[in-house]
Amino acid sequence: MRRYLALLMCALSLAVSMSGSLGRAQAEVLAGNAAVPSVVNAAGAPRIAGMGFLVGVNYVGHADRSWAMWQDGKFDAGLIERDLIQAREAGAQVVRIFVDDALRKDLTAGRWNKLDAVLASARRVGVKLIVTFYDYREDNLSTLAATDQAIAQRYVNETAILAYDLKNEPHYQDLAIGQYPGQAPPLQGDALIRQYGERMSQSAAQTWRQGEGKNLVPSRFSAREAYIYANNYKLYLEFLSNAAMWTAARDYKVSTLDYIDSGDSAKWQTMLGVLDDTLGAWVNTQVAAIRQVDPGRPITVGYSDPILAKLSSNRNLDFVSLHRYPDTTNNSVQGTFRLLNNLRFNFSDRPVVYEEFGFSNNTIDPAIGSLYETAVLLQLLNDGLAGGMKWMLFDVAGGYNPRENNFGIYRTDGSAKPIALAMRSLSAYLARNHQPAGQLSASGEGTNVQYVYRAPDALMVGGQPYRSDAITVDGDAPLQVFVNWAGASIELSSTVSATVQLNVTKLLGRSPGTAALTLKKDGTDETRQVTSNGDWVKIGLAGGSFYNLTLPRTAADARIEIVWPQENKSVSEASRANIAAYVFEAGSMVSLSQSLSAPVRLWRSVNNGVEEQVAVGQKTGRTVGGRQFPAWEFNDLDVSAAQDPQSKLYFRVSVDGLDTHGNIWSHGADARTYFPQQDQPTGLLPSVPQQVDGKIEIVWPKGGMSVDQADKANIGVMVFGRGSLDAVPTNFDKPVKLWRALNNQPAELVGVGTRVVRSAVGLSYPIWEFNDVDVSAAKDPLNKYYFRVTIDGIDAASNIWSHGADARTYFPQQDVPVGVSQ
CATH class of the missing domain: 2.60.40 (Immunoglobulin-like)
Known part of the structure; x- marks a missing residue:
């Protein structure tokens, strides 16, 4: 989204105004409205390297300096860091920022202090950044590539940068008028005129250039270049018109991308090929410059034009991104998902991210907007897409456009809207389970929208009470309640005051017992005691708060992760080894926290002898996939008995005070138990x-x-x-x-x-x-x-x-x- 949407929409929006009334058909193509797609729960869908399902937000500055955060006199590193903290507190793992013209001038002049400061803040806060390279007008791709490369080179080792985004919302116009290094791309040649015929004569093109096309054709274009531009542009509008009529004939149950996939678009394949080759030149000029200095950083382009997003040249990107702003009708929302899922199938080996989405609170109550935005994130998760990024962190103070002023997670006074709790709740669940296997169901629209997301370890309810044999939810509409469980604990949150009843035995596989249980609020020491009624526990939730209900832990799974002979020697040579183990909640892959203080012991048995304790583990910290958890190390252990090929060692781990059942690790050249001489009692x-x-x-x-x-x-x-x-x-x-x-x-x-x-x-x-x-x-x-x-x-x-x-x-x-x- 741009600050001045009507002025900054590129060729597709200009096509509407330049060609008169396009009618509903073409307007629907441009808006992306279509029917509801089938829902596919795609386990193991592609993700951006180092990320699970991405929950993020776009950031253009604090409420009082939107789109001006980099300007001298308005740049405030401390304020930006506080804003990043608020983004993290709203569940955003990733924040997208923009290199605007003010920052570009600083960087070109060698003034890196502002961007350096923001990246340092991101590291301290613990969020990743997607840096969008240019959100300003620049036709010369060599100039752009040089700026991109300078940024990439300076930050080649920067851990706070998740990815680079080449440009915010490029359109046909950017490709058609760009200044490319070397040979001009096909879209600036006459191949399409030779293939499809002339749509405008040389003299007519000159007249059009001075009238309707005045804001489209650059003054640097020669008469010949303007003639080619005008004809290719008209051909592109014809393609859009054909696509619009095709979708209209199918009652808008399909999209422009479906038209491209169909045989009915065969006549336009040459034009689409020219467009694709030109996009390839546009993308590759910039990507090559970045990868020359930083080959490992993911790169994308933030498309609002789904036609460009679909072209095969995007295979030179690491993930595909789309921006859409549907209204609250089902056709509009699910039409957007038809586009996203078309891209997902088209680029099945690459992550697809919904990089900008949101519902303005200018005309929609924030509670209703939050229902829609949460349902969008859950459908992205459900459909196997790689993530979604809310537009935007703050409402805009003093902006001229009421709609664009009201997309924030936070109001201009810094107070949180319901979507802040919803995003944080979803992120908290995803931090516990990177591969959720839930199903989303949704119904209604407008103020009656409702959703339920059910997974083996989670329930998320929006807009309605809920009843099942394991959980009941009651509260005033439009509520949103989030529950997830693992091991011995249950996490709960709600956007409004609500009452939740939980069948603990069904959720955790163990009875809550008769003793009072501890309910912790907002991660603090504020607790209260909850008494069960048989298998059930009843909990009252305050809106905007997070709760954790933990049963007394009685069991754990301890897993030996590695037995590593010192000096990398073979089993037959090693006399000493180091061992590492993790401890999990019983029956799960949820690690116990660093607060576990009970001794973790290592046991060893030799051949058919009984086990004996050989060491107590030293607790250390590990970080994998951004998640911190404890590990226990047992170093310098005697494994010399296994040097004898007839001997073998068996290791296991226990935790004091917990019923521990872990794995067994065998260490020997041949670890089979051969039929031994059975013991005879003496x-x-x-x-x-x-x-x-x-x-x-x-x-x-x-x-x-x-x-x-x-x-x-x-x-x-x-x-x-x-x-x-x-x-x-x-x-x-x-x-x-x-x-x-x-x-x-x-x-x-x-x-x-x-x-x-x-x-x-x-x-x-x-x-x-x-x-x-x-x-x-x-x-x-x-x-x-x-x-x-x-x-x-x-x-x-x-x-x-x-x-x-x-x-x-x-x-x-x-x-x-x-x-x-x-």
């Missing part, structure tokens, strides 16, 4: 001891089959006094449980053993049998199982039994947490 304990060793004695594939053929196996376990072969008495009645870990996954419970009494060597002693245990995954030579036992109500150690054709743990892809718990 005595019988007279009573139940305080400490025991649980030992898996046999894993026997049924039918005597080999590992690569067996589906089932029977497993036998014996229990001895700690460090001895004295069997526990036959009245030992504590549950003996078998756990199984597949490859690098956390262990899962197989079952509770059946106690039977055996007699041998003059003794009667108990064993525990686990029959018909599924081992079918090990038929695949890439898979392996690790078995261990636990015994309820007593201090018990276990051995590890590996079952697989090759039971070694190969260097796996280290886990990336999808979030960090409170």
